[in-house]
Amino acid sequence: MQFYYGDRMVHRVLDEAEFWKQQEAEHTVVIRKIVPNLESEFVCQLEQFMLAFQKTKGKVVRYIETVVRSGGHICPSLEQEILQLIDFALRESQQFVMFLNRILAESEAVRCVLIAQVVINHIRRESEYFIGIAQTILCTKTYET
Numbered sequence: 001m002q003f004y005y006g007d008r009m010v011h012r013v014l015d016e017a018e019f020w021k022q023q024e025a026e027h028t029v030v031i032r033k034i035v036p037n038l039e040s041e042f043v044c045q046l047e048q049f050m051l052a053f054q055k056t057k058g059k060v061v062r063y064i065e066t067v068v069r070s071g072g073h074i075c076p077s078l079e080q081e082i083l084q085l086i087d088f089a090l091r092e093s094q095q096f097v098m099f100l101n102r103i104l105a106e107s108e109a110v111r112c113v114l115i116a117q118v119v120i121n122h123i124r125r126e127s128e129y130f131i132g133i134a135q136t137i138l139c140t141k142t143y144e145t
Contacts, residue, residue: 010074010082013137014064017089020130021057024096025050027123035116037109049096056089083138090134093127100124 028050032043063082067074074082100120103110110116 009137009140010079011067011072013086013134014060014067014082016130016133017060017086018057018064020093020127020133021053021060021089024093024127024130025053025057027126028053031103031116031120031123034119035107035109035113039107039109042103042107045099049099052092053096056085056092059085060089086134087138090131090138093131093134097124097127097131100127 028046032038032046100123104120
């Protein structure tokens with residue numbers, strides 16, 4: 001992540017959250033496709049994550065639209081709401097990472113498909129990337145106040 005956004009870091013994190021929540025939702029589909037015999041418990045949880053990511057992305061998009069309509073001006077209360085949403089999105093991604101670690105450790109179906117292990121590890125790293133971006137923004141904003 002580049003730090004040239006200056007006082008527009010909240011704009012950046014909204015853009016990132018929209019992109020990564022879409023990615024995470026798509027990643028749940030990828031995992032189900034590359035491991036067709038994945039245990040039903042994991043399939044169900046992946047479907048739940050997909051819906052959760054889509055819902056979070058929808059909230060992010062609504063905030064982006066609000067910021068655009070306001071001409072880019074973010075009042076303190078709106079900024080606080082956005083930061084709370086980003087904190088939620090970060091925790092959601094952390095839960096997803098823990099879930100991916102669990103699949104890697106417990107799924108016999110994943111253990112039998114080497115490419116699935118590689119892909120799931122890649123997906124985990126991508127979610128960890130978003131977590132890092134969100135943490136950076138949240139910490140930066142905490143120090144500013």
